[in-house]
Amino acid sequence: MRLNWKQKEALKKKYDVDRIWSFSMINSFHNCPWEYKMKYIDHEKVNTDNVYTIFGTECHDTIQGYYEGKLTYDDMKKEWESFVDKWAADPASYHFDNDKIKAGYLNNISHYFEHTDVIKDADVKNELPVLIVLTDDNDKRFVFVGYVDSRFKTKDGKRILVDYKSSSKSGFSKSKLPEKSMQLMLYAMGFHQQNNLDYDDIECKFDMMKYCTVHFLQENGKWKTSIQERSKWVEKMEKKLQTKLKKLGYDTVDSTLMIQEAMVQNNLENMPQKIKEEFYITNYLININVNTNSVNEVASQVIDRCHEILDFENIDDLESYLEIHYPYDPDNYYCNKLCAYHSTNKFKEENAILGELEPEQDLDALLGGNNLFIDNKSKNSIDADKKTEYDSQVDIINQLLG
Numbered sequence: 386m387r388l389n390w391k392q393k394e395a396l397k398k399k400y401d402v403d404r405i406w407s408f409s410m411i412n413s414f415h416n417c418p419w420e421y422k423m424k425y426i427d428h429e430k431v432n433t434d435n436v437y438t439i440f441g442t443e444c445h446d447t448i449q450g451y452y453e454g455k456l457t458y459d460d461m462k463k464e465w466e467s468f469v470d471k472w473a474a475d476p477a478s479y480h481f482d483n484d485k486i487k488a489g490y491l492n493n494i495s496h497y498f499e500h501t502d503v504i505k506d507a508d509v510k511n512e513l514p515v516l517i518v519l520t521d522d523n524d525k526r527f528v529f530v531g532y533v534d535s536r537f538k539t540k541d542g543k544r545i546l547v548d549y550k551s552s553s554k555s556g557f558s559k560s561k562l563p564e565k566s567m568q569l570m571l572y573a574m575g576f577h578q579q580n581n582l583d584y585d586d587i588e589c590k591f592d593m594m595k596y597c598t599v600h601f602l603q604e605n606g607k608w609k610t611s612i613q614e615r616s617k618w619v620e621k622m623e624k625k626l627q628t629k630l631k632k633l634g635y636d637t638v639d640s641t642l643m644i645q646e647a648m649v650q651n652n653l654e655n656m657p658q659k660i661k662e663e664f665y666i667t668n669y670l671i672n673i674n675v676n677t678n679s680v681n682e683v684a685s686q687v688i689d690r691c692h693e694i695l696d697f698e699n700i701d702d703l704e705s706y707l708e709i710h711y712p713y714d715p716d717n718y719y720c721n722k723l724c725a726y727h728s729t730n731k732f733k734e735e736n737a738i739l740g741e742l743e744p745e746q747d748l749d750a751l752l753g754g755n756n757l758f759i760d761n762k763s764k765n766s767i768d769a770d771k772k773t774e775y776d777s778q779v780d781i782i783n784q785l786l787g
Contacts, residue, residue: 386514388530396528400518406529408568411690414697416719418711420726421694422703431729436479437551440490443468444551444594445534447498449511452535461498469495492616493595494551496651500597500615502668504545507537515575519688527691533572544580545588546572554593554612557671565591566673570683573675584680589673596669601625602662612669620648622664629660 388396393405414421423429447464450456456464469491472478481487512532519527537545548569550557557565569589576587599611599618613621623644630640646655653661700706713727713736714720720727 386512387532388514393530396516396530400526400528402526402528404528406527406691408529408531408571410694411687413725414694415690417724417726418697419707420724421697422707423726423729426698426703431725434479436481439472439479440494441551444494445549448501448549449535451503452509452511458503461501462495465495465498489614489616490551490595493614496597496615497594497668500666501594504537507539507545509538510536515572515579517571517575517578519684519691521688521692527688529571529687531568531572536576542582543586543588544576544582545590546576547590547592549592549594551594554596554669554671557591557593562671562673567683567687569673570675570680571687573673574680574684577680584675584677587675589675591671591673593669593671597666598669600665600667602664615666616651618666619651619653623648626656626660629663630657633657633659 388405396405397403410421410425413424423431443465447456447461447468450464451458451461481490511534513536514530514532517529519529521527533546534549535547537547539545546569566589569591573584573587573589576582577584595614596612597615597618599613599622600608601611601622603609611621619626626644626647627640630643631637635643643655647653653664697703713732726732
């Protein structure tokens with residue numbers, strides 16, 4: 386359940402602020418001030434759907450449908466395949482850039498819904514509201530609102546916050562992870578404040594749906610892991626399989642044929658039992674380091690970005706400012722492919738840009754980047770009677786509104 390206009394107005398009144406912020410606002414401004422102006426100052430309505438938004442929504446709906454009891458484990462792959470069939474049969478549907486990208490995406494996600502690890506023995510809530518009120522050094526409040534993809538509450542009281550991603554892992558490299566994880570860190574802050582939880586009891590994870598962690602036993606008896614695309618994981622283990630089969634006494638011809646069959650099937654069902662026992666796969670989860678210092682650092686960064694936006698909005702001739710400081714760069718990937726503003730027909734007509742610019746958005750924003758709900762009355766305190774976790778979105782929203 387999302388807050389409606391009246392509820393947002395009530396929330397503004399409660400916290401004495403003039404707006405409710407979302408992480409998508411921060412992200413939009415950070416990526417392209419032109420896009421921010423169009424969406425949040427001019428309030429222009431544009432269609433930002435593309436093949437990734439459509440499939441990303443289905444990814445979320447399917448895994449969340451399982452946790453809500455709407456789908457069985459076996460139903461997930463059926464649901465996914467039914468969606469893909471309908472998409473393929475629709476002549477007006479959005480298309481992938483090329484067949485290679487399409488095959489990789491569809492095969493990887495199909496494998497996910499057939500082999501994904503699910504969290505058991507935990508209470509799960511999807512799209513769970515969280516509220517954070519950030520406060521700067523001058524006691525100015527910034528109230529954020531968003532939603533957690535899935536929240537798992539374990540029997541020992543821990544909270545596991547999961548953000549599902551069907552984007553590429555290259556965007557989550559060591560250097561890029563701090564930026565990517567800001568939203569999840571804010572979620573953690575919200576749960577810390579709302580429920581009086583220690584950060585040691587909060588885990589934040591990205592579930593990278595296109596990938597799996599391959600576990601394999603080494604010659605020294607120790608297990609090692611390798612991150613691979615789901616649809617190619619057996620192929621990537623080819624050399625290791627050759628070595629293991631040779632050690633078991635298989636000749637080159639037989640081992641090659643066995644490996645080729647395993648690669649086609651993308652499993653090890655045709656392999657000797659000993660080989661099967663020396664490989665297994667799990668979900669590829671990126672764990673975020675959550676502690677007081679890291680969360681407060683993110684809070685400070687977000688506050689700084691809020692001030693940047695406020696200063697930006699106060700510029701007199703905003704369009705001239707943008708034309709001078711943020712000219713369109715056709716060689717910039719975000720401008721060309723991801724920016725909602727630069728993908729509009731209006732922009733293309735005004736600038737006489739020929740050809741189609743695919744209106745793709747950042748996959749991270751599509752698959753969770755604009756799903757932020759947050760409270761944090763100050764950085765580390767909240768009234769004791771407001772530290773209860775509620776069981777439904779309705780209960781939480783009612784509590785937020787006071």
